[in-house]
Amino acid sequence: MKVLAAMSGGVDSAVAAARAVEAGHEVVGVHLALSRMPGTLRTGSRGCCTVEDSNDAWRACDKLGIPYYVWDFSERFKEDVVDDFIAEYEAGRTPNPCMRCNERIKFAALLEKALALGFDAVCTGHYAKVIRDTEGNPELHRAADWAKDQSYVLGVLTGEQLEHCIFPLAETPSKAEVRAEAEARGLSVASKPDSHDICFIPDGDTRGWLAERIDMTKGEIVDATGAPLGEHEGAHAFTVGQRKGLKLGTPAADGKPRFVLEIRPKENKVIVGPEALLAVDELRGIRISWAGLPIADAAAGIEFDCMVQVRAHGDPVDARARVETQEDGSAVLVATLIEPMRGVAPGQTMVIYQGTRVLGQATIDSARSTAWDPSLVS
Structure with missing residues (x-):
């Protein structure tokens, strides 16, 4: 089978590609260039998909003896993930950009291009598995290692997409085993830390990043009965469940902290109340x-x-x-x-x-x- 291995530059995708090669598939590695934003080109960026990651992916493919390409999906990533992230905050919602990226980029766009180029399937390093029912229809299931299970972030995949997905790490009992296998295979990413934070906000300051892209105007902070408690600099900077940064001058009657219960962007109002x-x-x-x-x-x-x-x-x-x-x-x-x-x-x-x-x-x-x-x- 002709397989396109999505190479993030991390240890999981490298071992997944190695297992696909070992299984006898004709494997080609590809790294997705998702952002042209300056922060992601800097050494030490805390997200994924950096230039450093691209180099690590190339070294892994070179070690495995498979072709390697970089595909520029930055424009589509901006439209489908970054712009969507901003729009969701403007609507008073707290989005998960990784879900949107999996849905629209790493599987929809990538798989669409892979199939057009004659590939049979896309292979990734996600911890999840595809099981066939009695009639041969694909189902998505949790991985063997529930601690590393990533079926949640793949929940956006459709049955048609699952028909062309391979997850070689599905039955792996632990991340430690993946790292040990990478070390044994001589892959330089064996001890590379996992990526974290939102990749297009490399410094982790989501509030500051949004403030540069969304008009922030002052508004009311009120309690669960509508009584005013204070003022905020912009409702879009808050999220439900937030406790810190409310800067309320009036303490609660019971002395306990308040939390954000609801955000109403049209009214530019933030509602807070007790944890319960x-x-x-x-x-x-x-x-x-x-x-x-x-x-x-x-x-x-x-x-x-x-x-x-x-x-x-x-x-x-x-x-x-x-x-x-x-x-x-x-x-x-x-x-x-x-x-x-x-x-x-x-x-x-x-x-x-x-x-x-x-x-x-x-x-x-x-x-x-x-x-x-x-x-x-x-």
Whole structure:
């Protein structure tokens, strides 16, 4: 099989490519140049996809004896990930750019180009696995090592995309084993640290980065009843669950800290309250996609049991979910949580599971708590 190995410059993608070569596939390595922003060209940048990463990817391919290319996806990355990130914050949501990158760049755009060039599949270093059902349809499942499982960030993949995905690290019991294998294979990235932070904000200062791109105007900070407490420099700089940086002059009656409960960008208002009100028990999600064929109940609009996860390494919680069709014909995924979940922000992605299987995902449009009525704040 002709396989395109996506080479991030890290140890996982290098070992995944090595295993694809060992399996007898015709492998070609490619590194995606995603940003032309100056910060990502600097030594020590804390994200992924830097020039240093490109060099590490080239060295890995050279060691494996496979061709290596760099594809410039920077324009599409700006449009589909960076601009989307800004737009989501402007709408009062807290996006996950890595989810959007996986959805629109690392699989949609990359796979589209790979298939056009005659490749059969794309290979990546993600910790997840594809399993076939009794009729041969692909399903996305958690990896063997739950501590490193990345099925959450792949929840945006469709069944058609899963048909052309290879995840060689699926059954690997630990990251330590991957590093040991890389060392044994003589790959220079064996001890390279994992990437972190948002790649296009290399210094990690998300608030400062947004302030340069979104108009920040002063507005009110109010409590859960609508009573004014202070002033902010720009609602877009806040996120649900935030505690620090509120700079409230009036302490709470009980002396306990307050947290951001809701952001209303149209009103330029930030609502804060006690930690207890961060616990939500209903999530409503838009932009639904299914990782393979949807289960029969979901397709029929019948409520079904599942587990919901809202962070890459968060704990899944039991829930009942259903798909509702709105008056405009759009679909909304509604998940009622058996146990409330704390600090969920609109814009996050909820991925739903049954056992180890990823059923699909949706972007959270609202997160509700039955303990608080947002309409109290006019």
